[in-house]
Amino acid sequence: MDYPSPEYCCPNCFAHPTLLSIIEDESRDEGRCDFCSSEAVPLIHVSALCKAFHNAVRIYHPADSGSTVAPWEDAWDKGEPLYQALDGGCHVFSDLLSGTEEAARLLQAILESGWDDDSGEPLPDACELVVARRSWVHQTPAESWRDFSYAILHDESLDHYIPESVDEDIHILKRKLSQDTLFRAQRGFATDQFGRKVPYTGKRIGAPPPEKAKPGRANKQCEVVFYAAEQRETAVAEVRPARGLLVSVGEFEINQPTNILDLLHKPARVDPFVDEGFEYWIDFWSLMQEFAQSLSKPLERDDRPEIDYRPTQWLTKWFRNRGFDGIRYPSALHENGVNIVLFDPRQVTFRESSLVKVDDVEWSFSPYREEEE
């Protein structure tokens, strides 16, 4: 006796919200699921999910040495069965099916249900070893930026290529500064005519004159930019004060419309089952995260900023050439703190300042290990 091939799946098979909503919209019958064996559940024919899955599996390619896997890597080690790779990348299957043979059978049934034989493409095999990388010679923009950040430390003349599409899409991260007050701190204080300690004011706490501008994340020596923070605490943390030190904190007002590049912009959700260009957006957002990390990462040594800030100086120039007035990026010295750099200090006006005493500074350390790099 021939058993009919399994054809009907149910909401208990899946975890991904897009798949659950397709089932909710398209299910017409109830019964027993052919895959997870749930009883009296809404059922849909596997072909209803075919389009969504064909979109999602596009980024996986057979693990072949020399084409998708580097010749010095082991294709067996690098590859993963398609049904597991997809599940790991997108959290597709429910706990009932995840990692089981039923998950592989379900994926196979879905893919076969609507495969276009005339397309010339081979039908994917749910159990075939695959990798998500397109090619071992092709780096993602984020990987390529990481390599460049390292290489420019050794050779300042190097240049970097950022894809033209990123050049256009980076404007998604453009926004007006939402708050009109920024904080900027300076270690130390002034004294008034009675010998009392008072905070620095005006130009003394604003951006330095060109001859005094030291190299920083976003500027070379003698280039003037305005570094500030959105929070008072962040501004104080950014001057790395020791315990007991007095720090002047200035408040500045934004005096004109300011378009900044917001590297704290939350990545838009990329849905592999719906978005046709989803692999591009995955690359785009991971590049933006890499940029944010570059800008917030503290230096490992502070005796050669003119070298160690080269990668972020290059990046800042690139942003600047695209018409942004500044950058919003995370602070590495104050948790959840936000830093701003404005390329033109004339965009802010000094309002007032106050003097604070640093009561405590926390620190911790661990043995340094080369392999963590």
Ligand SMILES: [Zn+2]
């Ligand atoms: Zn099911």
